[in-house]
Amino acid sequence: MNKTTQIKQSKKMGFKELKDKYQLLRDLMDFIPDVIYFKDKQGRFIMVNQAHAKGLGVTPEALVGKTDFDLFPKNRARKMAQDDAHVMNTGKPIIDKVERATRPDGVDNYVSTTKIPRYDDKGRVIGLIGITRDITRRMQFERLRKDKLCVEKKLESLEELSAMKSEFISTVSHELRTPLAVIKGLVTIVFNEVVGQINHKQKEVLQKTLDNTERLKKIIDDLLDISRIERNTLKLHYSLVDIVDLIKDSEGFFIKLAEEKNICLKYVYPDEPVNVFIDADRVRQVIFNLISNAIKFTMDGGKIKVEVKILESKVRIGVIDTGIGISRADLSSIFNKFTQVSKLPGAENKGVGLGLSISKKLVERHKGEIWVESKAGVGSKFYFTLRRFYTLDMLGKSLRNKVSRLMKSGISMHFVSLLILNCGEFRKRMRISLDSLFKDLHAILVLVLKNAKYAGADKQAMSVINPRAGKFSIILPGASSRQAADISNLLKYKIKQYFASNKVEDVFITIGSLSYSQKVLSQDDGFSPSRFSIKEIYIGSEMRRFKRLSFKTNIKLYLPDEKVELSESVDVSEGGICLVIKHLLKTDSELKLSFAFPENKESIITAKVRVAWIKKIELLFGEPSEKYKVGLEFINLENRCKKIIRRRLLNKS
Amino acid sequence: MPKKRILLIEDEADMVYALNLQLEAINCEVLSARDGQAGLDMARKEKPDLIILDLMLPKIDGYKICRLLKFDEKYKKIPIIMFTARAQEQDKKLGQEVGADAYITKPFDSKALLDKISALLKK
Numbered sequence: 074m075n076k077t078t079q080i081k082q083s084k085k086m087g088f089k090e091l092k093d094k095y096q097l098l099r100d101l102m103d104f105i106p107d108v109i110y111f112k113d114k115q116g117r118f119i120m121v122n123q124a125h126a127k128g129l130g131v132t133p134e135a136l137v138g139k140t141d142f143d144l145f146p147k148n149r150a151r152k153m154a155q156d157d158a159h160v161m162n163t164g165k166p167i168i169d170k171v172e173r174a175t176r177p178d179g180v181d182n183y184v185s186t187t188k189i190p191r192y193d194d195k196g197r198v199i200g201l202i203g204i205t206r207d208i209t210r211r212m213q214f215e216r217l218r219k220d221k222l223c224v225e226k227k228l229e230s231l232e233e234l235s236a237m238k239s240e241f242i243s244t245v246s247h248e249l250r251t252p253l254a255v256i257k258g259l260v261t262i263v264f265n266e267v268v269g270q271i272n273h274k275q276k277e278v279l280q281k282t283l284d285n286t287e288r289l290k291k292i293i294d295d296l297l298d299i300s301r302i303e304r305n306t307l308k309l310h311y312s313l314v315d316i317v318d319l320i321k322d323s324e325g326f327f328i329k330l331a332e333e334k335n336i337c338l339k340y341v342y343p344d345e346p347v348n349v350f351i352d353a354d355r356v357r358q359v360i361f362n363l364i365s366n367a368i369k370f371t372m373d374g375g376k377i378k379v380e381v382k383i384l385e386s387k388v389r390i391g392v393i394d395t396g397i398g399i400s401r402a403d404l405s406s407i408f409n410k411f412t413q414v415s416k417l418p419g420a421e422n423k424g425v426g427l428g429l430s431i432s433k434k435l436v437e438r439h440k441g442e443i444w445v446e447s448k449a450g451v452g453s454k455f456y457f458t459l460r461r462f463y464t465l466d467m468l469g470k471s472l473r474n475k476v477s478r479l480m481k482s483g484i485s486m487h488f489v490s491l492l493i494l495n496c497g498e499f500r501k502r503m504r505i506s507l508d509s510l511f512k513d514l515h516a517i518l519v520l521v522l523k524n525a526k527y528a529g530a531d532k533q534a535m536s537v538i539n540p541r542a543g544k545f546s547i548i549l550p551g552a553s554s555r556q557a558a559d560i561s562n563l564l565k566y567k568i569k570q571y572f573a574s575n576k577v578e579d580v581f582i583t584i585g586s587l588s589y590s591q592k593v594l595s596q597d598d599g600f601s602p603s604r605f606s607i608k609e610i611y612i613g614s615e616m617r618r619f620k621r622l623s624f625k626t627n628i629k630l631y632l633p634d635e636k637v638e639l640s641e642s643v644d645v646s647e648g649g650i651c652l653v654i655k656h657l658l659k660t661d662s663e664l665k666l667s668f669a670f671p672e673n674k675e676s677i678i679t680a681k682v683r684v685a686w687i688k689k690i691e692l693l694f695g696e697p698s699e700k701y702k703v704g705l706e707f708i709n710l711e712n713r714c715k716k717i718i719r720r721r722l723l724n725k726s
Numbered sequence: 727m728p729k730k731r732i733l734l735i736e737d738e739a740d741m742v743y744a745l746n747l748q749l750e751a752i753n754c755e756v757l758s759a760r761d762g763q764a765g766l767d768m769a770r771k772e773k774p775d776l777i778i779l780d781l782m783l784p785k786i787d788g789y790k791i792c793r794l795l796k797f798d799e800k801y802k803k804i805p806i807i808m809f810t811a812r813a814q815e816q817d818k819k820l821g822q823e824v825g826a827d828a829y830i831t832k833p834f835d836s837k838a839l840l841d842k843i844s845a846l847l848k849k
Contacts, residue, residue, distance in 0.1 A: 278747070281740045 735765030762786030
């Protein structure tokens with residue numbers, strides 16, 4: 074609305090209305106944090122708001138009639154007057170002009186200035202309205218955003234470079250293999266006297282040549298491995314393996330190698346088989362790397378021990394030597410690419426420094442941990458863990474026989490293995506005998522098979538029941554994967570129902586499945602399934618599945634010399650506790666520990682623990698200290714404490 | 727004519743083996759040392775007619791050994807051939823600076839090496 078109409082309107086308004094309207098405008102002026110002012114044509118302040126006056130340390134009234142020249146240094150005032158003049162002469166407003174002013178303490182302040190001309194009712198300029206807003210925070214934010222974009226761009230180009238480098242390594246390595254293969258082939262031809270007899274000396278020369286082509290091959294293979302691992306194109310082929318068997322396989326080879334240097338190599342195994350679900354070739358690679366390193370870096374007459382230890386839900390493999398050890402300075406970078414530490418004389422062992430870094434990546438791909446404890450001049454202890462595949466001796470002899478008969482007739486099959494983890498407990502709770510329990514389960518199976526429409530002259534499901542061991546194995550020859558999946562899912566459901574109807578509610582039933590793709594069973598009986606799949610159904614009570622809880626609480630870990638209080642996340646099960654600390658502990662060392670669950674601070678649990686495994690946590694940028702995740706096993710936990718933990722674990726379900 | 731004595735300071739056993747065969751074939755007596763310190767000691771004790779010096783050695787590196795021998799009145803006349811997988815320009819230059827008489831990169835051409843040796847031994 075134009076000025077005339079405005080004035081007419083205001084004349085019509087009553088006093089109260091005017092007063093109210095005035096108060097609104099007054100509030101705007103007084104409470105807005107922006108600086109607002111009105112100037113006349115000569116640049117004198119007609120009115121200013123509270124923010125403006127406060128900023129200059131005076132009252133609004135004191136500023137009336139003053140100009141910028143009275144308040145600011147001459148140069149600055151001149152610039153302001155120039156802007157004023159521009160606005161008032163051209164009628165063009167200045168909107169959101171960003172200006173910088175440096176405070177006396179050196180800090181930069183940014184303001185946004187807006188100046189708008191004021192007109193009388195005849196359209197002539199009579200002054201201006203100014204608004205100044207402090208935008209220092211906005212500018213800081215802008216700068217941070219720009220920095221962030223810059224960093225992101227750099228990161229992107231670094232990642233690209235890294236990818237290019239990996240690809241380069243891969244291409245070159247492949248190219249290197251070809252001439253190497255030719256050399257190996259040709260030398261072998263002469264060595265094997267294919268092109269004529271050779272004398273003993275010549276044979277010696279050629280043997281050394283072949284040894285060196287093997288060295289070269291290993292280096293190229295390592296390079297290819299590391300580049301594949303980094304580009305995430307390394308495929309793992311899993312199978313169920315007894316880790317003890319896997320290690321025993323190469324025992325002979327390593328003992329012989331160690332004997333050449335007069336090193337005593339000892340193996341220590343647990344009494345039972347330890348099943349793990351791994352890529353056997355790759356884990357073999359890790360073991361090969363660790364043991365051959367141990368042999369390389371141990372002097373003549375030294376000792377090496379390879380130890381397989383069963384932990385709660387993992388298995389730990391340790392290679393402990395009395396070799397030259399690793400200095401403190403090198404310890405933190407020992408698993409890095411291309412690091413080589415000072416060697417013993419005898420450079421035939423020089424590799425390209427990738428072995429440990431590949432081993433680390435492979436172990437981590439298997440969701441395990443790898444770490445080292447070492448003292449220069451004393452020796453090194455390398456450890457790595459793998460997750461245990463919780464199953465008992467999967468294929469008992471009677472079953473193996475049945476299966477191999479089928480295999481020989483060329484029939485493919487699926488396998489469902491039902492394992493009741495704590496059957497003794499269940500049958501006690503249901504008050505029935507083991508045999509009745511299994512009779513009931515068998516009846517359920519027959520029903521399920523009927524419903525799945527699986528049967529036929531050639532397709533007879535076979536089952537082997539072993540109530541003592543809590544096992545129930547079912548072979549489904551000629552079943553399709555779909556049928557096998559349907560049958561196991563239905564079985565799981567029906568069994569859960571069965572237990573529920575017998576008032577056993579906390580039963581957990583899980584189905585795992587694997588397919589055997591390579592020779593995994595004992596070599597002796599000639600049993601080599603080329604492809605069959607296994608579904609494992611585990612039945613147990615919730616708690617016994619080594620249920621874990623995570624929460625934050627204060628834990629006191631008593632180190633050999635001082636107390637450490639931690640309040641990092643913690644993971645507890647009946648067997649042990651897993652936490653994050655700043656101290657580096659020694660594997661297998663024993664310590665005391667005390668903690669309480671957050672909701673139950675009065676019941677303090679104290680325990681003696683043993684260090685089972687250690688994982689160094691990769692430092693995030695900016696974090697000053699080292700952090701480690703450790704797994705601690707309870708040693709002889711008091712019954713009182715066991716009860717507290719058990720109760721707590723049960724509640725959480 | 728007495729056999730010329732050549733000292734090999736090289737930690738790679740197979741390389742020593744290979745060089746040994748070649749040098750015996752041209753009627754030279756071969757001495758060898760597997761690390762820098764042992765090589766230096768042997769050079770001073772035995773005063774060979776020629777030294778073939780690997781650069782990447784444990785204990786003392788080849789450049790240092792070369793400098794120590796060449797800047798010593800008693801041993802500076804012994805010709806030294808530097809022998810290494812490093813082939814960058816700056817490595818060769820460094821070799822010259824410490825007084826090496828020749829610089830051969832691995833893998834090497836055996837004829838080239840033997841020619842070099844003969845030339846240096848004739849002086």
